[in-house]
Amino acid sequence: MQHFPLRTLVLAAAAVLAGPALAQQGITVVNFGGANGAAQKKAFVEAYEKSTGTKITTVEYNGEQARIKAMVEAKKVTWDVVEVEGPDISRGCDEGLFERLDWSKLGSKSDYLPAAVHECGVGAFVWSTVLAYHGDKLKNAPTGWADFWDVKKFPGKRGMRKGARYNLEFALMADGVKAADVYKVLGTKDGADRAFKKLGELKPHIQWWEAGALPPQFLVAGDVAMTTAFSGRIDAAQREGQNLKITWTGGIYDLDFWVMPKGGANKEAAMKFIALASSPDAQAEYARHISYGPTHTKAMAKIDPKVQALLPTSPANSKDALRFDVAFWADQGEALEKRFAAWAAQ
Structure with a gap:
């Protein structure tokens, strides 16, 4: 049998008691990295950290749904918010891999492109x-x-x-x-x-x-x-x-979506991140850093016409x-x- 110093045991007990509070210390947000990841860091991650004081760890992946499935099934979910592609949100939702989203925290569904509204997620951007x-x-x-x-x-x-x-x-x-x-x-x-x-x-x-x-x-x-x-x-x-x-x-x-893997420890903080990233200001800022279109209909008015002309959602680019x-x-x-x-x- 191993013997632990009293200080270690006290700290361990404190950690167990403070579980939920400690869980709020940081969240993990998963995206596809690259130019998209860099734009998200500027528009979403830094804004969230500044407004909440909560640290975000970003993880890059290549869309592997199997990694989410393994976490959910093992009940060891370490990813709080994940960016997924269109086909994967429907499949993951059907398989019970994602939390149902609390749309009351995101404003009116009518403020979003119809394609961005999903029971298990919200459209992050149009690419x-x-x-x-x-x-x-x-x-x-x-x-x-x-x-x-x-x-x-x-x-x-x-x-x-x-x-x-x-x-x-x-x-x-x-x-x-x-x-x-x-x-x-x-x-x-x-x-x-x-x-x-x-x-x-x-x-x-x-x-x-x-x-x-x-x-x-x-x-x-x-x-x-x-x-x-x-x-x-x-x-x-x-x-x-x-x-x-x-x-x-x-x-x-197509759209990429924000989802929360089922059983994550930081649901409230994760939902706050998704709400911030879905706001017109944050989406307009994101479009300035990468030419992907907003999903919130009120974001377009905040984007310079020169930037709008580069987006997939601009009338000229989307007509065909x-x-x-x-x-x-x-x-x-x-x-x-x-x-x-x-x-x-x-």
Whole structure:
């Protein structure tokens, strides 16, 4: 049997008694890092720490829902607030991985974009996956996905995120399907076959990426002539002086959400963070640091028109865009991703 000094035992007892109070000493917020993480630090994290005196530890991850699931099932939840992608909020909510959100702390649901309102979370920002290229290396600007597929007119490799999401939609648009009809077509067996066939045409020219930091690096290095990319990553490279460009036509926009993993010890503090990050002022500040659109409808009026012009939510950039269909991917995503993995491995 181990013997502990009396002081240690007293401190341990005090820690047990003060459990909830100590838990409020800090919260852990998890995001995707990179330019997005840096913008969140300026707009949300620093503002929260200043207004509450509570320290935030930020953790970077790559969207692995399995890590949240393992914590919740083991009842050892160390993450208080997590940023998740659209399809993952619905799936995680259905599986009981997230707390139900107290919307009374966030103001009126009507102040948010309809897509931002969810029982298990709130939209953090609107982002877009777009066609990007290097302005110094392409003489003629590509006008859409048909050009992305045209390796004769635009020779060179193509960067694409490794997965079925987005790529199947882009393939159908490249094959002449209107944005408004993409999910209707993709939902049929013939439509899915058509998308994979079109993707197959480009396969010898594809350089896959998984981390969002890679597409701008590919373009700057000249590894690819064009790439799919998160619009905010291209924006960050532009701010560093790189002449990278975006073709917004046929871009797919989606929302990331704030959620609280079920069973976290700091629910009240976590909810306070989400409320601050959802406020118009904080969202406007975030948009100044990265070109992702706000989900609170009153934030846009606080954003400079020059900044607005760079956002996926601006009228010019969203007019030919496709809204990522979360319900479609929740329903058919698993089968399509399995098919994609088998196709990519061939």
